[in-house]
Amino acid sequence: MTESSNFWLVKSEEDVYPIEQLERDGTTMWDGIRNYEARNIMRDRMKPGDLVLYYHSNANPPGVAGLARVASAPYADPHQFDPESRYFDEKATKEEPRWVLVDMAFVETFPRFVPLDEIRDTPELEEMTLLKRMRLSVQPVDPAHFEVVCALGRRKDGA
Numbered sequence: 700m701t702e703s704s705n706f707w708l709v710k711s712e713e714d715v716y717p718i719e720q721l722e723r724d725g726t727t728m729w730d731g732i733r734n735y736e737a738r739n740i741m742r743d744r745m746k747p748g749d750l751v752l753y754y755h756s757n758a759n760p761p762g763v764a765g766l767a768r769v770a771s772a773p774y775a776d777p778h779q780f781d782p783e784s785r786y787f788d789e790k791a792t793k794e795e796p797r798w799v800l801v802d803m804a805f806v807e808t809f810p811r812f813v814p815l816d817e818i819r820d821t822p823e824l825e826e827m828t829l830l831k832r833m834r835l836s837v838q839p840v841d842p843a844h845f846e847v848v849c850a851l852g853r854r855k856d857g858a
Contacts, residue, residue, distance in 0.1 A: 809852030
């Protein structure tokens with residue numbers, strides 16, 4: 700399907716930054732990540748070109764809305780240095796930043812939204828990281844699981 704070497708799922712609250720906003724913007728900084736494990740994934744494992752399942756969390760229902768692509772190498776999240784930002788970190792310095800981000804680019808909105816319940820009910824996805832009580836906003840996705848979710852999102856309703 701793709702030459703991407705890694706696949707990911709990122710969570711965004713639908714009322715904060717839905718996939719439609721990413722489509723309008725084209726690219727965005729994936730900022731505000733303040734969990735060390737999620738930060739380490741972005742810093743150490745995400746590569747430009749990797750494909751990403753775009754998950755709407757805290758939605759009714761939550762689920763995968765489409766695809767994005769990692770559009771940059773990781774770099775320091777500028778908000779950690781801004782005392783006016785809610786993401787300010789007084790321990791971060793420009794010489795030793797504590798938080799990183801990557802840019803995300805829009806790829807596609809799926810013709811059909813893939814709700815979490817459908818992911819749970821799909822036998823091929825029973826081992827998907829998302830279903831293992833993984834609360835991280837950035838998480839790895841097995842290539843086979845990525846393919847299944849994409850097929851569900853691109854399926855015609857009723858198929």
